Amino acid sequence: MEQDNYIFFQDIYKSFSDKPVLQGLNLAIERGETLVILGRSGCGKSVTLKILLGLLYPDSGRVFLDGEEITGMSEKKLVEVRKKIGMLFQGSALFDSLTVGENVAFALAEHSDKTAAEIDEIVSNNLKFVEMEGTANLMPSELSGGMKKRVALARAMAYQPDILLYDEPTTGLDPITATTINALIRKTQREYGVTSIVVTHELDSGFSVADRAAVMENGRILEIGTIDAIKKSTHEFVRTFLAGPK
Amino acid sequence: MKAHFHWFLDFLHHVHGITEMFGRSLALSFIKPFYLRETVEQMYHIGFKSLSIVLMTSTFTGLVLAMQFGHEMSVFGAKMYTSSVLVVSLVRELGPVIISLVVAGRVGAGITAELGSMAVTEQIDAMRALGTNPYKKLAATRFLALSITLPLLVAIGDLCGMLGGWLVSVTSLGISSDYYWSNAAHYLFFSDIFAGLLKPFIFAMTIASISCYLGFSVTGGTKGVGEATTRSVVVSSILIFILDFLITKVTLGAI
Numbered sequence: 001m002e003q004d005n006y007i008f009f010q011d012i013y014k015s016f017s018d019k020p021v022l023q024g025l026n027l028a029i030e031r032g033e034t035l036v037i038l039g040r041s042g043c044g045k046s047v048t049l050k051i052l053l054g055l056l057y058p059d060s061g062r063v064f065l066d067g068e069e070i071t072g073m074s075e076k077k078l079v080e081v082r083k084k085i086g087m088l089f090q091g092s093a094l095f096d097s098l099t100v101g102e103n104v105a106f107a108l109a110e111h112s113d114k115t116a117a118e119i120d121e122i123v124s125n126n127l128k129f130v131e132m133e134g135t136a137n138l139m140p141s142e143l144s145g146g147m148k149k150r151v152a153l154a155r156a157m158a159y160q161p162d163i164l165l166y167d168e169p170t171t172g173l174d175p176i177t178a179t180t181i182n183a184l185i186r187k188t189q190r191e192y193g194v195t196s197i198v199v200t201h202e203l204d205s206g207f208s209v210a211d212r213a214a215v216m217e218n219g220r221i222l223e224i225g226t227i228d229a230i231k232k233s234t235h236e237f238v239r240t241f242l243a244g245p246k
Numbered sequence: 247m248k249a250h251f252h253w254f255l256d257f258l259h260h261v262h263g264i265t266e267m268f269g270r271s272l273a274l275s276f277i278k279p280f281y282l283r284e285t286v287e288q289m290y291h292i293g294f295k296s297l298s299i300v301l302m303t304s305t306f307t308g309l310v311l312a313m314q315f316g317h318e319m320s321v322f323g324a325k326m327y328t329s330s331v332l333v334v335s336l337v338r339e340l341g342p343v344i345i346s347l348v349v350a351g352r353v354g355a356g357i358t359a360e361l362g363s364m365a366v367t368e369q370i371d372a373m374r375a376l377g378t379n380p381y382k383k384l385a386a387t388r389f390l391a392l393s394i395t396l397p398l399l400v401a402i403g404d405l406c407g408m409l410g411g412w413l414v415s416v417t418s419l420g421i422s423s424d425y426y427w428s429n430a431a432h433y434l435f436f437s438d439i440f441a442g443l444l445k446p447f448i449f450a451m452t453i454a455s456i457s458c459y460l461g462f463s464v465t466g467g468t469k470g471v472g473e474a475t476t477r478s479v480v481v482s483s484i485l486i487f488i489l490d491f492l493i494t495k496v497t498l499g500a501i
Contacts, residue, residue, distance in 0.1 A: 093372035111377055111378075
């Protein structure tokens with residue numbers, strides 16, 4: 001199965017201080033699709049993304065990316081894998097000692113042979129893409145939550161990754177800003193054809209960007225399919241989760 | 247009993263973490279890419295910005311030592327040897343220890359707080375996600391900068407302490423300026439200077455390893471950052487005293 005899917009998590013287990021987080025996670029993602037993982041806080045969504053990036057190591061199980069197993073890879077090899085993946089962190093995780101422009105340029109300045117002028121051009125284009133032109137000299141502390149998310153997306157895209165991971169991209173944002181971020185996620189997928197994994201507990205936000213959705217609980221995928229299929233699920237937890245608070 | 251066992255396991259875990267950070271920082275200091283700009287920036291923050299507090303501390307240590315030694319030694323009629331005792335104790339012992347403690351408080355705490363804040367806001371994860379080794383960019387640069395600047399700070403501090411001692415000796419103890427310096431030079435050997443600069447070099451690597459390890463390991467938000475910062479100063483200070491004893495034992499034994 002792992003040969004057929006672009007990304008494949010096979011029977012992943014992960015615990016923190018004896019507290020199990022992932023308990024037999026199996027998940028397949030196709031190239032070019034946007035998969036939204038829905039679930040309650042603490043169900044293991046963010047850990048799943050960090051395992052794909054090699055920031056966390058599973059206790060057992062295997063992860064495949066484009067047919068290559070990435071579990072057990074050395075840090076040096078993982079650096080190459082990470083160049084294919086961009087991640088938008090939950091709190092944006094912008095480097096607060098660097099300007100917006102330096103944040104977006106970070107990976108290029110570190111790893112590419114591009115000249116300063118070429119990097120400046122990419123930074124400018126990426127900031128324009130996320131509608132943040134003219135902010136290159138600002139510090140992250142001068143930005144609002146939504147602006148930080150947009151800059152973080154511009155930074156994640158700097159290396160033109162094949163995969164973009166979004167960790168709660170709209171959490172804590174007002175509805176209008178959240179809609180803007182969702183529109184950006186769709187625009188990125190449409191214009192760059194990247195494979196995207198979005199983890200969120202916000203249903204409207206998730207459904208607005210998803211090609212497929214998966215519902216996660218206790219470190220396992222309970223249901224996966226199109227939005228319609230998820231909405232028609234007969235699984236008790238999925239129905240309760242979709243119904244929301246009564 | 248079980249609590250003691252857990253405490254012991256925790257202790258071993260931290261010892262392993264600090265040792266691993268030391269080995270990693272040391273090795274990465276000699277592997278490309280060399281972050282020269284970051285290292286120089288850290289040398290400025292660690293060294294130049296610590297200069298004022300180091301100058302104050304050392305000068306007053308020299309002033310007080312001269313007064314104490316002069317007073318006590320005059321009881322035995324040995325007041326004229328004040329400068330030799332003062333200079334040797336300052337260069338071998340008090341300069342390295344006091345200045346390293348000051349730097350552990352100012353710089354070590356700062357490193358832990360900065361890296362800890364980066365850890366809890368996922369900036370360290372983001373750095374790894376962008377393909378950069380944070381141990382290289384953040385830890386090794388600070389390790390190298392501290393290892394270079396602390397011995398320099400101690401050397402400058404020793405000179406200030408000697409000047410403080412000179413001021414008291416000349417103005418209060420009735421020792422001539424020429425006699426102060428010639429007596430100091432006569433009793434200060436190369437081995438004293440070597441031990442006096444070896445200590446801050448080892449203390450610097452210790453402070454850097456502890457503060458970086460504790461910064462990288464912060465969990466639990468801003469409260470965790472505060473706790474790690476306090477722990478960084480406490481652990482560094484205790485280790486400075488323990489290492490000072492061991493280095494003194496070894497260097498004196500070798501003479």
